[in-house]
Every structure is written in C-alpha cells, then in structure tokens.
Amino acid sequence: MTELTLERVKEDLYSRKDPTLTPVDIEAKAPLVYDILELKRKLGVVVLGHNYMEPLVFNLSSRDEQGDSLGLSRFAATTGAEYIIFNGVRFMAETAKVLSPDKRVLISDKEAGCSLADEFDPAEIDRLRELHPGAPVMIYINSYAEAKARCDITCTSANSVDIARRMPGDEIIFVPDILFAANLEQELGGGKKVIYPGQDSGTRGAVCEVHEKFTLDDLLDVRKSFEMPRGHPNKLIYAHWECRPDVLREADFYGSTSQISKDIGQRVAAGTLERAFVASECELTSNLAQEFPGVQFNTACSVRCQWMAKMALEGILDILRRIDSGGDLSKYEIELEPEIMDRARLPIEKMLAMSS
Ligand code: SF4
Incomplete structure (x- = not known):
C-alpha cells in the first residue's frame, strides 16, 4: 500500500484538475483530507460516500464505499467495522443503522434532512390504508x-x-414522492392502479426539492444551448426518476442514480458518449466528470441539495478524533428505538429479497 503523506494528498488533489479546486483551496483543505484519511486507516472506520457529495468529501471513500443510498446501506451491513461514518443525509444513515443495529452509525450533521423525508407525515400512511383497505x-x-x-x-x-x-x-399505495408516483403510474401503463397522496384524498405527499426544479423548458433550452438534439447517438440528456413526468419523457435516458452512472460507463466503454447533461444534483455531475474525463458534461450548478452539502470535512474529522480519543459521539450518532428498527427492517428486507 502506498504510504499516505500530506504531499501525496496534495499531488492527488492537484492532479484532479477540478475547476472548483483552486490552489488556495487545495492548500487549505489538503491537511484536513490527510488527517481524515490517516485516522480512517488507523481506526478501521468505514466512510461511506453518496454520489451527491462534493468531490472532496466523496473521495474520502474508497470505490466500494461509494454509491447510492441503498448500495451503501447494503455495504454497511456486510462490513465488519464497528464504526460507520455516513456522508449522505439522515434518512440514509437511518437505513444503514436499521440494517446494522449493532454498529455505530455516525453522520457529521444530524440536521441533514431531505424534503421527501421531512415533509411527509407518517400518519398519512394510516389514512391511505383506511381509504383503500387491503392495498x-x-x-x-x-x-x-x-x-x-x-x-x-x-x-x-x-x-x-x-x-x-x-x-x-391490482392496486398499490405509494408514498411519499408524488412525482415518483406519477412516473411509476406512467411506467406501469395501467397494469396496476397507483394510489398516492394528494389524489382527492386530502392526504399530502412530498417532492424532492432538487429534482422538481428541472422543467421541460429547461431541457429544451439545454438541447438548444449545447446542441444536443433529441435522439443524437453521442450527446445525451439524462434525467433522474424523481424529476417531473414530462422531463422524463423528454430525456434520452432516465433512471436511478446508479442506472444513470452505469449507462454513462457503458457508453464510455463503447466510445460513443461525447457530451452529457444530467438533470440531477449538480455534484453527481462533478463526480461523473471526474470519473469520465473524456466526456463533456454540462451542468446546472444552481441545482444543489442543501442537505447533502452539510457534510463537511471539519465535522468528519471531529468524529474521527472523538473515536480516537474515546470522546462523546452523541452529537453525531444515529440512535433509533429498537422497536422502530425491528419494524422498519421488515419492509427493507422484503425489498432486498425481491430484488436479489
Ligand atoms: S437530492 Fe432530493 S431526495 Fe436527495 S436528499 Fe436532497 S432533497 Fe432528498
């Protein structure tokens, strides 16, 4: 294994040629990155990085520690490490804790929420069940x-x-994302009725505040500005599944974060992708641009997730220092009632069984 030194960390950061990382930033941030990587290695802590982390934070994680929320929680459940730092948002860290109740799951800001999770009242589930018994x-x-x-x-x-x-x-209740629900309905094509909050039932769902920002007009403007005509074999617009239905219809490819990344990887391997625009969180594009430097990525930098952006090097380092010194971790640790964890694990395990 190559010896980790501050100079090596700086070399790596300079070699990334990331336009958002100026020499001033690198000189200021490299010591923090070095201390984190050094403590991570010394303590055997797993540091998970969601694809929407800014590159500096994302690259604290090794390749197998990077991914989307479910992939990361699955990885968390299989690792033997006692401590898991989750660089993502709180619901993701909760899922990791539910699947790994004996491990200590930590997040550098427990206030890192999510409009989908925060703006949905779980009591709406009981109301929908009452309105549609048996679904x-x-x-x-x-x-x-x-x-x-x-x-x-x-x-x-x-x-x-x-x-x-x-x-x-022949019907299913889906919560909480109403745009996701509309896309699901469209994809099922009438094969099954999708019941979701807000359909004349007086119930209230939620949307992803990031993906709902993209409109059909935005995509049409992108096509014009970046010369990406519909159906072009080498210039593609991608859209995340949480976007509006008309945005998905206009995109050349739509899917989950992992499906989008996989499609880009396959086209790069085949030598066919020249330019891409990804209608999703802007740091996903930053990380894809770093992974696939031969593709010209256009991005909408104003579309950032304020919650994901709460993960900062300083907080991550503080967690590691507290683990090292045996300090108090309550500020960072995810703690859930055992009964809630047991009940929440069942629907997740059912999904995992149906997906394997
Ligand atoms: S990108 Fe959307 S779904 Fe993901 S954490 Fe942010 S608000 Fe939630």
Missing part, C-alpha cells in the same frame, strides 16, 4: 425509519416498477 403500501427508501415501519415494502428508483408489478392485487 399494499410501498414506500420510497428516501424516508425515515418511523414511516418505513408502517409499510409493507420499500423500493428504490431502480426497482420500484418491478416490485409494484409483483406485489399482490
């Missing part, structure tokens, strides 16, 4: 454990269509 309830993984605990199965943006088709009955 199974599927909940997006982007939710808190307390809400998951009331549902029959969880899903991700990658497996929702398949799971919805395989659930019993």
Whole structure:
C-alpha cells in the first residue's frame, strides 16, 4: 500500500484538475483530507460516500464505499467495522443503522434532512390504508425509519416498477414522492392502479426539492444551448426518476442514480458518449466528470441539495478524533428505538429479497 503523506494528498488533489479546486483551496483543505484519511486507516472506520457529495468529501471513500443510498446501506451491513461514518443525509444513515443495529452509525450533521423525508407525515400512511383497505403500501427508501415501519415494502428508483408489478392485487399505495408516483403510474401503463397522496384524498405527499426544479423548458433550452438534439447517438440528456413526468419523457435516458452512472460507463466503454447533461444534483455531475474525463458534461450548478452539502470535512474529522480519543459521539450518532428498527427492517428486507 502506498504510504499516505500530506504531499501525496496534495499531488492527488492537484492532479484532479477540478475547476472548483483552486490552489488556495487545495492548500487549505489538503491537511484536513490527510488527517481524515490517516485516522480512517488507523481506526478501521468505514466512510461511506453518496454520489451527491462534493468531490472532496466523496473521495474520502474508497470505490466500494461509494454509491447510492441503498448500495451503501447494503455495504454497511456486510462490513465488519464497528464504526460507520455516513456522508449522505439522515434518512440514509437511518437505513444503514436499521440494517446494522449493532454498529455505530455516525453522520457529521444530524440536521441533514431531505424534503421527501421531512415533509411527509407518517400518519398519512394510516389514512391511505383506511381509504383503500387491503392495498399494499410501498414506500420510497428516501424516508425515515418511523414511516418505513408502517409499510409493507420499500423500493428504490431502480426497482420500484418491478416490485409494484409483483406485489399482490391490482392496486398499490405509494408514498411519499408524488412525482415518483406519477412516473411509476406512467411506467406501469395501467397494469396496476397507483394510489398516492394528494389524489382527492386530502392526504399530502412530498417532492424532492432538487429534482422538481428541472422543467421541460429547461431541457429544451439545454438541447438548444449545447446542441444536443433529441435522439443524437453521442450527446445525451439524462434525467433522474424523481424529476417531473414530462422531463422524463423528454430525456434520452432516465433512471436511478446508479442506472444513470452505469449507462454513462457503458457508453464510455463503447466510445460513443461525447457530451452529457444530467438533470440531477449538480455534484453527481462533478463526480461523473471526474470519473469520465473524456466526456463533456454540462451542468446546472444552481441545482444543489442543501442537505447533502452539510457534510463537511471539519465535522468528519471531529468524529474521527472523538473515536480516537474515546470522546462523546452523541452529537453525531444515529440512535433509533429498537422497536422502530425491528419494524422498519421488515419492509427493507422484503425489498432486498425481491430484488436479489
Ligand atoms: S437530492 Fe432530493 S431526495 Fe436527495 S436528499 Fe436532497 S432533497 Fe432528498
């Protein structure tokens, strides 16, 4: 293994040629990155990095510690490490804790919320069940454990269509994302009725405050500004599944974060991708641009997730220092009632069983 030194960390940061990392930033941040990597190695702590982390934070994680929320929680459950630092948002860290109740899951800012998880009242699930007795309830993984605990199965943006088709009955309740629900309805094409909050039932769902920002007009403007005509084989617009239905219809490819990354990787391997625009969180594009330097990525830097951006080097280093010194971790540790964890684990495990 190459010896870790401050100079090596600086060399790595300079070699990234990231336009947002000026020499001033590198000189200021490199000592923090070095201290984090050194303590991470010394203490054997797993540091998970969601794809929406800014590159400096994302690259604190090794390749197998990077990914989308479910992939990271699955990884957390298989690692032997006692401590897991989750660089993502709180609902993700909760999912990791539910799947690994004996491990200590830490997040550098417990206030890192999510509009989907925060703006949804779990009591709406009971109301929908009363209105549609017998219909199974599927909940997006982007939710808190307390809400998951009331549902029959969880899903991700990658497996929702398949799971919805395989659930019993001819209707399914889906919460909390109303744009996701509309996309699911469109994809199922009438094969199964999707019941979701806000459809004349007096119930209230939520949307991802980041992905709802993209409009059809934005995509049409991108096509014009960056000369990306619809159907071009080498210039593609990608859209995340949490975007509006008309945005998905206009995109050349839509899917989950991992499906988008995989499609880009396959086209790069085939030598066919020249330019891409990804209608999603802007740091996803920053990380893709670093991974695939041969592709010209256009990005919407104003579309950032304020919650994901709360993960900062200083907080991560503070966690590691406290672990090292045996200090108090309560400021950072995810703690959930055992009963909630037990109930929330069932719908997640059901999804995992149906996805394997
Ligand atoms: S990008 Fe959207 S879904 Fe993801 S954490 Fe931010 S608000 Fe939540």
